[in-house]
Amino acid sequence: MTTEFDGLTPSQTVGPYLSIGLPWPDGHSVVEEDTPGAIRIFGTVFDGAGAEVPDALIETWQADPAGGFAHPDDPRGATDSGFRGFGRCPTDDAGNWAIITLKPGVVPDREGRPQAPHIDVSVLARGLLHRVVTRIYFADEATANAADPVLATVPEARRPTLLARPDGAGYRFDIRLQGDDETVFFAL
């Protein structure tokens, strides 16, 4: 279908007061904490000077444990698992965020190749004029990660920045916006 291109609305920063409008009381609970298999993914957002970022917002989007999405554009059919798939958590004064979710299943890429379990992430913050996008992979999925078609395009030395690592009761995924060990961000 040929369509006329309308100019996009440009992005603007969320500014320092994003917590007035964006957080939800249940935003961090992709699932309830007592859901069987629930995991906690948490981390800290850092700037280029290594300082914690207290005015960021993390949003996550992911498949359910069977690899399905409750969305009509999934040609395999929308799942009816009731899984929201969306998490939203502002950072606190120490730059920390956390979500409670289920580990996503395998989602095929456009050629049908399996992708390793992953979560898409948007990072919004004062000082970011547009969201930046990254992906959470899981360090304990080494075999799946080794075969992942997206990770394969990331320079090997930088791949560890995309791995959530088992840490106590959950997985730690820190985000470094700039500087040494800068997180890999993706162009959408």
Place this chain on the structure above:
Amino acid sequence: MLPTYRRDDGTTHPPLLSPGYRSTVLRAPREQFVLLPHSLTEVTGPLLGEGRVRPEDADLTLAPGGEAQGQRIVVHGQVRDAGGRPIPHTLVEVWQSNAAGRYQHRWDQHHAPLDPHFTGVGRCLTDDAGRYRFVTVKPGAYPWGNHPNAWRPAHIHFSLLGRAFTQRLVTQMYFPDDPLFAYDPIFNSVRDERARRRLIARFDLDATVESWALGFRFDIVLAGEDGTPTEEPHDD
């Protein structure tokens, strides 16, 4: 067949490193971004709102206990994708300063009055035709310390989820003929003048309400599906 969303051609959104806006200097990533193919994870997205939005959430002037101070306005518009297709039933979230230019936030110490009847937060869902409508008060300009005598033009923050991860957008709506435009590094971080103009609502006499509120129209365009197949990167 999965939809393909057109990638930004680099002329619309502001460059992340825009030193005139000081906070970008330590927060803008410096490494090259890696191209993310649009798989199912990217062409789907949260379709939220049912049960999350009450009709009264679209009226920011009616906080419990009293009515907000300031010039009452109606802000409305249509949310479409870049192909012109309306995006129905999508969540629109807004937040803003009060009429005096102060946010109800512990970090905002601007010496302007707080309004006990204005929290500055609203949300609604677009209708079948992608239209939304808020009632609020016109926000004030405020100083922000970015540089000497720095004042933000009056604006309302908008957040849209669209229907796909690729469409997520947070932006700001400005008001026509604001004298502060020329001096604002956030507004001017959008380099293309035509794109910048898309951030400015237009006065809309048809949306004004007799003896009650002025109307402004702000249409929003999110990323759209590509009309032609694009080459996705392969690693083989």
